[in-house]
């Protein structure tokens with residue numbers, strides 16, 4: 001990434017309360033470069049400029065750490081190019097992460113990023129999230145997603161693999177409040193409820209963001 005993008009990343013993370021170390025900055029930069037390289041051949045992201053990657057992918061992913069803490073087990077559903085799981089793992093290595101996507105090429109990219117960054121306890125799996133319950137019954141402390149699906153569909157996939165005291169976190173852009181109220185009845189039927197919604201502005205861009213936190217009833 002160019003210097004301006006690295007600066008956005010550092011300042012944006014600091015605004016989230018994360019002081020990135022030189023090693024973490026290097027890892028995130030390496031990841032961004034690999035993402036750009038693979039993106040020329042396979043479609044991982046529509047955001048291709050360095051500043052966009054720094055803010056809309058890296059800083060945005062790190063905003064999850066406003067609520068998620070390690071040590072814990074985290075599942076990232078529909079993770080695509082590794083968001084939010086890979087940036088989060090760089091900063092919070094005591095999270096054991098399982099990252100799933102239904103598209104094999106996206107998982108091949110994530111596996112390459114895992115090798116490059118030398119992660120321990122990060123499994124990138126090519127599976128549909130609906131099939132995870134058999135292998136991971138009530139296994140995760142956190143089940144998260146970004147730009148994945150409507151809230152009830154995500155929660156229906158997350159509930160069987162969530163520990164009874166675990167938390168589901170949906171990372172949302174603007175209009176989260178409407179999405180939450182539209183989802184409430186369906187969540188009730190599924191046996192879940194919205195515990196809280198954390199609204200904030202994405203550092204550097206100012207775009208509206210919300211973390212919707214959901215628990216088992």
Ligand SMILES: C[S@@+](CC[C@H](N)C(=O)[O-])C[C@H]1O[C@@H](n2cnc3c(N)ncnc32)[C@H](O)[C@@H]1O
Nearest residue numbers: 078079080083101102103127128129146147148
């Ligand atoms: C819009 S992308 C978001 C990717 C990433 N989370 C991000 O924020 O950049 C949604 C991803 O969900 C994946 N997906 C859709 N349905 C899925 C399912 N049932 N199980 C696993 N992955 C799924 C798609 O392949 C796609 O990569």
